[in-house]
Amino acid sequence: MDCMNKVLRKNWLRGIGVGAVACLLLSCEQEAVEWIDIPLADNVFFEDRPAFNSDVIEIPLFALSDLEYKLDMKQGAGISYQWEATSLPESELLLTEFHGHTIRTSDAPGDVMFYKIGRNSSSEGYMVAPFDGIHGWYFSNESNEDINILLTVSGFYTIPDE
Numbered sequence: 001m002d003c004m005n006k007v008l009r010k011n012w013l014r015g016i017g018v019g020a021v022a023c024l025l026l027s028c029e030q031e032a033v034e035w036i037d038i039p040l041a042d043n044v045f046f047e048d049r050p051a052f053n054s055d056v057i058e059i060p061l062f063a064l065s066d067l068e069y070k071l072d073m074k075q076g077a078g079i080s081y082q083w084e085a086t087s088l089p090e091s092e093l094l095l096t097e098f099h100g101h102t103i104r105t106s107d108a109p110g111d112v113m114f115y116k117i118g119r120n121s122s123s124e125g126y127m128v129a130p131f132d133g134i135h136g137w138y139f140s141n142e143s144n145e146d147i148n149i150l151l152t153v154s155g156f157y158t159i160p161d162e
Helices: 002-012 018-026
Strands: 054-063 065-073 078-088 094-101 114-118 122-128 135-142 147-153
Touching: 054 065, 054 135, 078 135, 094 122, 114 122, 122 147, 135 147
Parallel strands: none
Antiparallel strands: 054 147, 065 135, 078 122, 078 147, 094 114, 094 135
């Protein structure tokens, strides 16, 4: 660090250009740096490249009704999302759960994880799927008004056929 400060101070006064200073900095002795090799964890690096998707979805939600909007995601895949309810009289009248669950193939219990639960008229965030499965939002409109949810999502997911 002392070498770099000296080179910068000396050449600043001389008016030498940035490129020349960068070349001079390369001549500074570098200290030996030791590294600790950390083993590669599961679900960090993938050989295949999934398709990147981006969607804006309008979800109608009738008065006093509920629904679940789902995305199919692989473990380690991430999404960025933002949603907003329009025509909602009060934010307390919309119960939301952002969660994920495994796909059950037998009568055995599946796994479910809740990421965020609340009463809001909007939300945004980023999520990395902790397991293969269905990840998405449960919306319960407890108002006497029909509303719309405008969901913007981008990342590595597919929208399952239903």
